[in-house]
Amino acid sequence: MQHGKYRFIAGFLVVPLALYALFVIWPFIQAIFYSFTNWTGLSPEFKMIGLDNYSRMLEDDVFWKALQHSLVFAVVLPLVTIGLALFFAFMINVGGRRRKGAAVTGVRGSGFYKIVYFFPQVLSIAIVALLFKFAYNPSDGAINSALKAVGLGSIQPEWLGDPDLALICVMVVLVWSTVGFFVVLFSAGMASIPRDFYEAALLDGANRFTTFFRITLPLLWDTVQSGWIYMGILALGAESFAVVHIMTVGPSGGGPDYSTIVLPLYVYQKAFGPGQAAYATTIGVALLLVTLLFAAVVMRLGRRERLEF
Template structure:
């Protein structure tokens, strides 16, 4: 009722020209989809979404693995404190995170530019969210900051379940820490890594929508527009619901394809 029916309705409504609930719908077939791929803003939003889906998961999962290794194998007395600190951003509301970082990036009051000025790097004190060249990177950094702790905890749980005897045997055989990480930790964590890859790719779609709405509203000049914000704009601002549903269908299909591809590329025999 709450999943299958709405999804089927999205596919069905994408074939109509509709201005909202209760209005008379006109069947237009695949016209909405044809218009999509000649729509410069939609093309730009897909490129921006693809950029975030490529950059954010790679950086996030790499940092999560590094931090998890440091906390799991490092001799740190404050280990539990660091776990809590790293995990804290993942429990905050996306809206709160967007507002917080909008202030951090503020060109006059933001701490980023203040740090640049203190370090004598005034030329790098930019309008981070108002510059087409930096806005996507600025949003990507926020997404990485929010998600690193969440995936780090997942990796920590996996690392804690790896038998310590494997590392002891590897040490006796002369393997250093990097060799142990590559030959033992990564293979034993592979199933968790596969899951986090899919989670992170799909997570980008969800969090990018909220952050862009809160921090930039798609600006400047659509340079931070992502597929779901453009869908929202078409549906709830322009009252072009049929067109918005067509965008939703494209995003849905792309997400399924990416999940399938990542699943196949990372498939291997479980240890």
């Protein structure tokens, strides 16, 4: 009977695992293999060159700039996005004042706020990037026009054209476009926490600050940790690539003067450059290692005893 059970389970797993290995694991193996070659990407011919691509990468100043910016994204974006999402979700679900018949409730209009916060998720990241690119336009963009309208016409930053501001402008867009998803995620988690816990805390005289850090955050910690990893992967991957590529100046984004270049965009630039496919896969391997290291660090630092209710 036991033997038949394992054969039944294996029968269901063999096809999904085979597809996963073919479309996920195998491309990783290919990328690592090509990083040790001089493959141009334009022909099937190549030869092994050992660690030459890795030596070149370590001496590449643009690579180190891209790595630095990607690490800033991986640290700052989850911190800001998760922090804002937790605050908004807490206020929407349990941060309101006591009302008749309900000791624990969200702020007034919480249903409307959920829609407003989630709205950016409906838009494609490409559309969001284009809208903000127009808003950041220094000559007739919405932001500088608003500054003129309130009498601050003397303050007209270049925004995306300023190397000191461009990276911050990009991060603002990423936070705006992703915070709504985590508000909904954390709201779902908070809705599953028994209201008795909050009511008992209120009877003991706990305020919102104490309630959040003593009840909400500990019971929501697993969801927060998963959200932190997910947001970090977004910041290191496709989301940062799309926004930087579309919004920033330069032949293929990353400007001005590489002030917004990130690893995914640098991989793209080298992959579609003349005969640099192997070097692009080398940078891709570095990006894979950074992503795995980020996830491992977050899981290690966020490890704590699981609370059940």
